[in-house]
Amino acid sequence: MSRADRIARPALLAAAVVGLVVVLPTLLPDYWLFLATSAIAAAVIAHSVGIVGGEAGMIVLCPLSFAAAGAWIGCWFATHAPGVPFVLQMVCAAAVAAVVGAVVGLPALRLRGVNLAVFTLGVAAAVSTVLATASFPGSDAYVTVGRPGGFEDATAYYRFCWIVFLVLAALTTWASRRRVGAAWRTIRRSERTAASLGLSVPRVKLGAFAASAAIAAVGGVLMAGQLGLITPRGFEPLASLSVFALAVMVGARFPEGALLAGVMTAFVPELLHRLGIAQDWGNVLFALGAIQALAAGAGVAEIARRRQRARRVRRAAARPAPAAPARDAPREVRPLRAGGEPVLETAGVRVRYGQVVALAGVDVAVRPGSVHGLVGPNGSGKTTFIDAVTGFVAAEGDVRLDGASLRGMAAHRRAAAGLRRTFQQQSASEELSIAQYLRLAAGGSLDAWMTAEALEVVGAADATTRIGELDVGARRLVEVMGAVAARPAVVLLDEPAAGLGPEASAELAAHIASIPARYGCAVVVVEHDMQLVHRACDEVTVLDYGSVLAHGAPQEVLQQERVVTAYLGQEVAVG
Amino acid sequence: MSGLAIEELYASRAGGLVLRGCSVEAPAGRVTVLLGANGAGKTTLLETVSGVIPADRGRILVDGEDIAHASRRRRARLGVAHVEQGRTVFRHLTVAENLRAAGHGARAVAAALETFPELEPRMGTRAGDLSGGEQQMVVLARALAGEPRVLLVDEMSLGLAPIVVQRLLPILRAAADGGMAVLLVEQFAPLALSIGDRAYVLGRGAVVLDGEASSLAGKTDVLRGAYLGEATVA
């Protein structure tokens, strides 16, 4: 960021906060202050939907049920333990809701988002019914929920709600920049990519769920504090659905989007009322807005951020690039194991899809410190082999990494154990910066040297460049460097040169050839680009119809008659 | 010119440019063969012609009419038939239903059975349960049933035994002799060249070599180089 940016943004933000929190309540009449306070509670709840949906990609249709849980706990404290400080009540509500959220999220673990949406809609309906019958604790005795000490009057409570919102916004912003947020965005983009980076998909999903439920519960407690007496009305399934639609429309994963959602929830009905228009048209507006946002792929706040980001990127591109900083000497490279034991060994790997045999017993041994090419005609089973070895497809046979069998290990465990791979299709989330992706892939510890290496290979000047801003070849290279950044024992690359022009392909070949020496990993590379194979590989295994056809040095193997036959057909080999 | 003419075609996949100014002519009544290593853009070219992916730039002329901006259905109605890679039968439908799906009527189905009598006893079998060769026959029959003007065939021989391929190739030849423009993509050069009239070799999205099929069949060193890399060319 330029100096001007660095000063302007926080200053504007501070001014806005001061204006909204300190100045505004003194100017507003009581009724509007009440609405404004409701807006903040609604913003918190909308933000919870944005976090689990916008960030992690899961449809949750019961945010108000989690909010009701929070409100319920607030009422419980008011009835049974009114002396407990408000903030502590909020923390308690968040914790309980997190557990409830994790339970509700259990069906989400394996299934696609649609089944989760169905289930959470059912939860919304069920909770609404239960509330209508059981009601909130203390409601028959008209026990009101207290407010935090020192913040009892309307203006002070308004400011308290703002403080809570800002703390939450800071927390979620912080989380979205760290591994947690990167993991959520990766899950949203592609669950198998997350597994290939060593992430436990169920754990990440449940975490997103729990976080969302906790945030919504805090919103519920704020509501309880504002209203004092809570009724089951307002937690109905339709209200939950409206929150969902609104969150989609505004892009509630970002704090400013959530605030917009809160303002719309509180003030649109008021506005319609004053204009003499029926309330329902507000919901029509939200529905249309959500559909439009879904068609555009982004809500209001998301579009605004994209534009801002694009402007910044343009301005940065116009400025002269700073000189590349001098690189420190490379950190001590993982010593290549001498000795004959293969670092990756497969024996009799077999994969069947119904009647079709994709792999018919493949034996491959990858020597430490080598670049091992895997080639073969179309349909010979190369990608299936990678899938089988890394655990993405069910296979028979034995796979050993550094002598230890990987049988029965799930894909993400194999990745964590030192077996990394890339995919043919682009899989890194476009919203992550290069640095974020590398940190996620490297499992937490990423040193400056590796980042500098990656930037050089990718050809980017700045580690904060978003992956979406890079061209296809560069993105592929980021994924390759991500696999390497974890310093695994073996890296399996699936057609890394696909779509690259001749010079880029040659550069990639040079990089791949240097991976064992620079980073200490052995490499298996599946490729059609024979120039790359010749340049980068020490040895080559040829697959044909799911079996190993030949194995040896590329010069020699690719001349063999049967290999040429496999690729070109009988007569060309003879002629 | 009647038949298919592709002029300076550019097309991309998932953000990357695959076809870089490709120009190919597949006249009516001839079999035109498209060779090249994987990743060269052969499948992308066929998919751009049939409409599976949109063209970035360039013209696609069928009997002189530019279809580069027409919808897939419209191209199908104009007589473009695409036999996709991987034997895209409707696996849950029977053979009979696969042939009926395109809606060309009983006469067309009968004609298809004449060309492929082996399918007759399998009419009630689910297409997913057929052998590779039989599935390829279903896909071909489905395409031919519409009496197309342009027939695009993508790697028909993939995963099939040579004897099956030898059974199927003459059908393409006969289709061309009947007036169709046949554009055949193959990995296995000699098979395709044996029935082809003209051949193009694609490399990195553009034509690197073209000529009469018979003359190309003799240039084995060049072909080997194009497929297996420079180091193999002595």
Place this chain on the structure above:
Amino acid sequence: MLQSSLAGLTSGGAYAALGVCLVLMYRMVGVVNFALTATGAFGTYVALVLWGHGVPYVAAALVGAAAGAAISALLGAVMATWFYDVGPEVHASVAIAMMIGLLALGFQAFGHGPRSLPAVLQGPAATVSGATITVVAVVVVAASVAIALATWVLLRTTTIGVRLRAVSERPVTAELLGIPARPLTVAVWALAGALSTAIVVLVAPTRPSDFLSLSLLVVPALAAALVGVFTSFGATVAGGIGIGLIEGLVTDSDALAPYSTVLPVVVIFMVLLWSQRRERWDVTR
């Protein structure tokens, strides 16, 4: 106990029939149509308005079904035009937004309160061990079975059914063969809208008939579809009727009665947990 259980048969039949529509839509056009029953409620209310103006009931119901079909076709056209190549989550989100929009428009047009309904198909049909089964129950259950069967027949034997199955399996290949994928998609939406209206019209007299309650029939319908794992029509029918019967039982007990809507949720939860015993994640993405 039998009586209270059988009292739930009408609802069960409705859940089954609506569930079949949901499964049909998911299998054919790849959308979980959350707006299905809101569409049906809209059509039903159109019929009721007409009936209130003196139009004979059957004619009014037919017009209502046509209205339901038209609204649904409109929603389907929006889906097919702007949301053609998107994933199931986006489809579901759009369907949810459509449901909200329809609800709001319905409230505007018809109000929030219940409507008086014609007294058709009243009365008992049969008696089983001292428990009565109403005519409505028989009709609705028969309708759900008939719809499931008719759908099955349509898909298996007619050319349109063949084409629909082709489009749902490989939409691109179908288009390359000249099959009109998008018009067929809209046709499926229209059919679902008409069926949904017919079912809601039949069942409305036996339930709370305000617009919201009728629209929320989609929740137990989704539970039925989940029992059928969104693929099997037979299991969906069984699931829907089962949920209805158990709901009837639960309503009988004074202690449990208010919690009768919790039941579908519990069913879904257990079905989902059972069907995902072995952990796996979404390999297609």
